[in-house]
Amino acid sequence: MKKLINDANAVLEESLDGFAAAHTDILLLGAGRKFVRRRTLKQGKVALISGGGSGHEPLHAGYVGLGMLDAACPGQVFTSPTPDQMIEAAEAVDTGAGVLFIVKNYEGDLMNFTMAAEMAGREVASVVTNDDVAVESSTYTTGRRGVAGTLIVEKMVGAAAETGMPIAALKSLGDEVNRRTRSMGVALLPCTVPAAGRPNFTLADNEMEMGVGIHGEPGRRRVPLASADAIAEELVGAILKDLAPKQGSEVLLLVNGFGATPMIELYLMVNSAKRILDGAAITTTRFLTGSYVTALDMAGASVTVSVLDAQAKSLWDAPVHTAALRWGA
Amino acid sequence: MKKLINDANAVLEESLDGFAAAHTDILLLGAGRKFVRRRTLKQGKVALISGGGSGHEPLHAGYVGLGMLDAACPGQVFTSPTPDQMIEAAEAVDTGAGVLFIVKNYEGDLMNFTMAAEMAGREVASVVTNDDVAVESSTYTTGRRGVAGTLIVEKMVGAAAETGMPIAALKSLGDEVNRRTRSMGVALLPCTVPAAGRPNFTLADNEMEMGVGIHGEPGRRRVPLASADAIAEELVGAILKDLAPKQGSEVLLLVNGFGATPMIELYLMVNSAKRILDGAAITTTRFLTGSYVTALDMAGASVTVSVLDAQAKSLWDAPVHTAALRWGA
Amino acid sequence: MSLNRTAREKLVRALAVSVIEHADELTSLDQAIGDGDHGLNMKRGFEAVLATLPALADKSTPEMLKAIGMTLVMKVGGASGPLVGTFFMELGKALPEEPARADLVAATGKAIDAVKARGRSEAGQKTLLDVLVPVQAILAAGGDAAAIAAEATEAAERTTPMLATRGRASFLGERSIGHMDPGSRSASLLIGAAVVTLEFEADL
Amino acid sequence: MSLNRTAREKLVRALAVSVIEHADELTSLDQAIGDGDHGLNMKRGFEAVLATLPALADKSTPEMLKAIGMTLVMKVGGASGPLVGTFFMELGKALPEEPARADLVAATGKAIDAVKARGRSEAGQKTLLDVLVPVQAILAAGGDAAAIAAEATEAAERTTPMLATRGRASFLGERSIGHMDPGSRSASLLIGAAVVTLEFEADL
C-alpha cells in the first residue's frame, strides 16, 4: 500500500482537519469531527444533510456550502456514518424548516439514517439515490446502489432549497432527479482501504471490472481490458437502455474519475461518451468532468447521464459555492 | 499499461476533443488542435499564452478563460509544443496590446517558445517559471524546473492582465510571483507515457522518489517510503530553506496531486504541511488542493508555497472562469 | 441463569475479544464479497465497548445489553452497526433481570425479529440472520451449550454456497456464491464466545 | 560530392529510417535519464519528413535540408526539435548547391555553432553536441567514411560516463552518469545513415 498517510487508522481524521483548514471561509468541522457544516446558515431554509462512508471524496463534505448541502456526515472509510452523526448535524443546521436527508442506497446507510431520523426528534424526510444500473434491481434484493448521480441530486435539490422550497416539494424533486439519472462504472485497478492495507480485489494486467461499485465491490463481470470507445459503448448503452430517454432529449453528462484516473483520460471518455449520445440523438448540453465521487485510489471511471428539463437546467446552473463545485458565486 | 484510451498515439487528440466539447461556453479549439483559446477576447488586453507538453492536465488548457490565459498550446505528451502552435495562437488572440508567453523552465519549452517569438512578427515578452527547489540550481546547468507554481503565476498575471496592465508590467509581475513561489514533489508510483506503453521509471513497493519532476524524471534521491508528516517535513523544509520567507509572512499553500492520488490523501497532506508552516510562524491564508499540475497517472503530490502581499492576494482572489479554476464568476 | 458482576464482565470481554482477534479474517471475508471493512467495523465497536467495561458490568444484565447495543449503533456504522446494535438493544429490552432459559428463548426471538425489521431481511439471504435464526432454534429446542456453539459454526459455513440477496454481497449476484458471509462469521464468533462464558458462569 | 535526385531521395529515406527503426531504443534511453519521449519525438518528425519525400527530393540539396529542418522544428517539439531542426536548416543555408568537402566542413561547423547558440550549450555537457562536435572534427581532419561512422558510434558511447549539465538529464545530477544520452544516440544514428549513403552516392 502506497499512500500519503501517517497512521492507517487516522487517515479520515487528519484528512478532515486538512479539509476544514483549507475551507474555513465556507465551513466548520463539528465537535468530534462528526459532521462538516456550512459556516453560515440561511434561516427558514430546509436543511439538507447527506453523508456516507468516507473514501469517496469530495463526496459529501466537498458539497457543503451555498447551493448544495448544509451538512455532511463522514463515516469511517467505506462505512456508513452512525446515527449520532446525523442527529448532531441536524441539531446544528436545522433552522426550523425541517431536515432532508440525501442517502445513497446501501443498507448500511439506509439503516443508520433511518435510526437517526427516528431518534432526531424533528421533521425529517429522505431522498434515496439509486442510480447505478450495473446492479440488476428486483424487489427481493437490496436494489441499485447510489453512486455518482448523487451529486446531481444534491446540486439540484440544494439549488431549490436556496429558493425556499418546502421540504415535501424538495423530496419530490430529489426523487424525480434521481429517477432521471443513471450511472455505471468500470475499474481498471483496485482500491485499498488504508486500515485493511491490501487491495479490496485484484485484477490481472489485462482485466477490468465492468459495473464496479464505488467501494470497489465487484461489478457485473470481469472482462478483458477494452478500448475507451468499447467501454463507453457498454456504459452508455446500459444507461440508455434503462433510462430510455426520448429521442432529442437534453442531458447532463458526468464523467467521473474513481480517484487514480487523470483528467486526460476522463476528457477522452467524454469524447467517446458524447459521440455515442450524439448517435442516439441525445443532446448533451451540460458537462461535468473530474473525480467527484471516488473510491479511494481506484483507477477507472463512471459515466452518469441525467435527463434535463428547463427546471433541472436552471437548478444545475444556479450559483454554488462549495469546496468541490463552484460557479456563479 | 491500463488506461482509458483507444489508440496510444491519439490520446491527446481525443482528449482535447472531449475537453473542447465539454467547455464550449468558454473556449474554442484552434485549427489542427494547435491551441485552445478563449471564446471571447477582451480588446486591448495583453494576450497571455502558455503551453507545454501534455500529460499535465488541467495545465495549461484548463486555465484558459476569464482571468487567466487567452490561449494554451498543448504539445505531445511530455513534449514541448512546436513554434507553429504558439505563432498561430498569438495570431488568434493578440488584440494589439502584445503577447506574453508564460513558459516553464525546460530547455525544450524555452527553445520552442523562443523560436516562436522570433518568428511571430509581433511584440512578445516571456515569463519563465522555475519554482522546483528539488533541482540544485547553478549557472552552468539548465536550472530549476517550472512545476505547479506555474499556475499561480498564470492566475495572478491573468488577473492583472484583465485590469489592463501593460505588457512590461505584467512581465515584471510574473517574474516577481515566480520569485516568491517554490515547489517540491514526491512520487509514490511512476507514470506511463501512452505511446511508450511502459512506466517511465520503477519504484519498489517500499520506495518513493523524492524531488520528482512532473515528467516522472527521477528526483533528488530514491528513499524508503515515509509518513505524510515526514514527507511534508522534507518538502516544506526544502521550500522554506530556499524561499526564506520572513517570520509572520502570509502564504498560499498549494497541495497538488500528480494524477493518481485522491483528495483524501491530498487534504491529509494539507494538514501536515500547514502544521509545519504554523510551526515556522508562517500564516497560510490561501489554499488550493487538488490535481492541478499532473504527470499523467503518477501517484504522489507536490507542495507549493507562495508568499503573499496585498496585491498578490487581490490578484489571487480576483474572478476566474476557466475549465479547472473558477470563482467569483 | 443469572449473571453476577464478575460474570457480566467476563461475558463482555469474551464477546469483544472474539471479534477483535478475528478482525483481519472478517475483513478478508468482506473483501471477497463486500467492501473490506467488516473486521474494522466490529473491532471499532467492541473496542468502544471494552473502553467502558467496568461501568457496563456495574449495570444489570438487561441494562448492560442495551448499553452495549447503543454503543455498537453509535460506533460501528455500516450495515452491521444498526443490526448487531439492534440485536443487543432489543435483547436487553426483552430480558428480565434474572432470566430463565425460556426468557432467553423469547428474548432472542424478539431481538431477531427486530433485526429482521431493521434489515428488511429474512433468513436465507446470506446474512447474519442465517446464523441467528438456526442458532435460536437450537436454543428453543433445548440444545446444550455444545450444540449451540456447533450450530453457530456450521450455520456460518452453510452461508458459503448461498446466493446473497441482501447486503453488499447481493450486488455480486451469482458471484457471491462460494464465499462465507462476513456478518455470519462474526455472529458465530460472538455466539461461540457467549456460549463458553455462559456455560461456565450461568450454567446455560 | 553533388547529389542527384535519386541520391537525395535515398539520403532522406536512410536518415528517416535510421531513427524510426530505433525509436523504441531511443525512448528507453530517454526513460532512464529523461522523460521517455525522444524516440517518439524523432519518429514523429521523420515520419513527417518521409510524408513529403518526393517534393523534398525535387529541391536542391541546400533547399531540401532547409525544408527538412523546418519540418523537424514544426513536428518534433521538445528539446530535440529545435536543435536537430536548426542543424538541418543551418546546414542548408551554409551549403552551396554543389559542395566540395571543404564546403561540407565549413557548413557543418556553422550548423553546430547554431545548435550551440540555440541550446546555450557546449560539448562536454552530455548532449548531442558530444557527437556532433567530435564527428565534425574527424570530417575536418579528412577522415574517411568509415572513420566518421566509427567516431559517431564511439562518441555516443562516450556520453555514458558523462555527467549531464544540460537537458533534462541534468536534473539527475550524479545519477545521470552511466546512461547513454538519447540525443547523442539519435545523432549517431543519423550520421551513420548519412555516411553510408553519401559514401555510395557522393563518394564522401
Ligand SMILES: Nc1ncnc2c1ncn2[C@@H]1O[C@H](COP(=O)(O)OP(=O)(O)O)[C@@H](O)[C@H]1O
Ligand atoms: N439487510 C441485512 N439484513 C441482515 N444482515 C445484513 C443486511 N445487510 C448486511 N447484513 C450483514 O452485514 C454484514 C456486512 O457488515 P459490514 O461489512 O460491517 O457493513 P457494510 O456492508 O455496510 O460494509 C453482511 O455480511 C451481512 O451479514
Ligand SMILES: Nc1ncnc2c1ncn2[C@@H]1O[C@H](COP(=O)(O)OP(=O)(O)O)[C@@H](O)[C@H]1O
Ligand atoms: N541545451 C541542449 N543543448 C544540446 N542538446 C540538448 C540540449 N537539451 C537537450 N538536448 C538533447 O536533446 C535530447 C532530448 O531530446 P527529447 O527527449 O526529444 O526532448 P525533451 O528533453 O524535451 O524531452 C537530449 O538527450 C540531448 O541530447
Ligand SMILES: [Mg+2]
Ligand atoms: Mg462498509
Ligand SMILES: [Mg+2]
Ligand atoms: Mg519531452
Ligand SMILES: [Mg+2]
Ligand atoms: Mg463491509
Ligand SMILES: [Mg+2]
Ligand atoms: Mg525527452
